[in-house]
Amino acid sequence: MDKIAGLDEAAELFKALGSESRLALVWLLSREPLTVSALVDRSGLSQPLVSQHLRTLRAAGLVSSEREGKEVRYSLADQHVAHVVLDAIAHVQEPTDQGNEE
Template sequence: MDTEPGLTAAAELFKVLGNASRLALLRIIGDESPTVGSLVEATGMSQPLVSQHLRTLRQAGLVIATRSGKEICYRVADLHVTHVIADAIAHVHEPVDHDDTIDHVAHD
């Protein structure tokens, strides 16, 4: 049902983004170029869990790992992703008028 080119790939992207821990990591990484250790400290997640999420984010092409001496730093691969996350967070903070939504759907 990929009626528009890119819909399937976009759905896969949303699957990766559909995890609160990965979103938290991307928010932190979007603001700086942290190491695994600083991500563990910032999130309170275990090092193995942070590493697992980072692997998923790397495989999805959302973060890039670069070596800095003995440490590896992470950065967001594409700022579009940080905008998508920021927009999603802004959206969930917007007040919802359920009556308006029902009226809008009924008139369409």
């Protein structure tokens, strides 16, 4: 089989998204750019945990940051990531058709 272009990078993307907490942060950032304190308030995660997950997401190129005075505002680097996450959430929320299994 020929190697599919971008497959390694796509696997790395899914590794970075492979945490319920990181998915929640991406979901929150898909709605609007937020500071760490706002992400802590809205996610229910501790500040150190939010910061750790943001580092992982930044290293993967999924999140960008912009300093605003004393605070840093985080946003998604690319809306494609939001689509991947939102589509995955929509997919798992769809009712399954149990009656057509063969």
